[in-house]
Amino acid sequence: MKSNFDLTLMLARIEDAIRPFPKAAMFELAERGYTSLFEQLISCIISIRTFDETTIPVSLRLFEIARTPQEILKLSPERLSELLFGSSYPEQKAYTMLGIARTAIEQYNGELPADFDKLTEMKGVGPKCANLALGVAAGQAAISVDIHVHRVVNRWGFIQASQPEKTLKALEAKVPVEQWIDINRLLMPFGKHICTGNLPKCSTCPVLEFCEQVGVTKHR
Structure with missing residues (x-):
């Protein structure tokens, strides 16, 4: 990491x-x-291995039909997977969503708990989606590390971690809590559009002076 x-x-x-x-x-x-x-967690499930350009319209299509656990459970797995068409693994995601909805109703009176441990106990809910949903929907300080956040902070030399899970722990230890949600909000689009995986736009990057450019061999 650079001294400045x-x-x-x-x-x-x-x-x-x-x-x-x-x-x-x-x-x-x-x-x-x-x-x-619930809506934020369901949308995050949709987003897994799916571009934002697809995640948003698929989420909107689903929410026109069902926005609550009760409404989701009225759908068959087949109908739900049809609504998820365009995202990756729609059948698998349909069963995950039905499980989340069932748990919400049977264990939490139809409302998901704003609790990381309880969310990640649900099948198909990992740290990334739990943290992102809690940050956006509940305003809880949480860092969600996707492929973009992982790449950016390691490229800077700010973090040295081989896996997103390890990057998450390192960021939690180094970043002030009040900036945790901004890490998600800002670095996801920054990594997607500027600090890209291939040929990052280093020549126009606003933070180049702070970046070690770890692993960068070619850039724009």
Whole structure:
């Protein structure tokens, strides 16, 4: 990590740089009114191995039919997987969603608990989706590490971790709690559109002076 590394300044510059680009899917859906913990968790399940450009319309299509655990359980697995068409593994995701909805009703009176441990006990819910849903829907300080966040912070030299799970633990130890949600909100689109996996846009990057460019051999 460079000696002049200033995360607060970097996040401010990144926020300016990503304004022309679409928001990360969960944050975009929240702005459209889909703010419940259940809606956010379901949308995150849809987003797994699926581009935001697909996640948003698939989520909107589903929510036109069902937005609550009770409404989801009225759908057959086949009908639910049809509504999820376009996302990856729609059949598997349908069964995951039905399980989440059933747990919400049978164990929590139809409302998901705003609790990381209880969410990740549910089949198909990993740390990334639990943290992201809790951050967006419940306002809980939580970091969600997807492929973009993992790549960006390791490329900076800020974190040295081989897996997203290890990056998450390292970020939690180094980043002030008040910046945790901003890590998700800003670095996901930054990694998707500027600090890309192949040929990152280093020549126009707003935080190049702070970046070690770890692993970068070619750039734009």
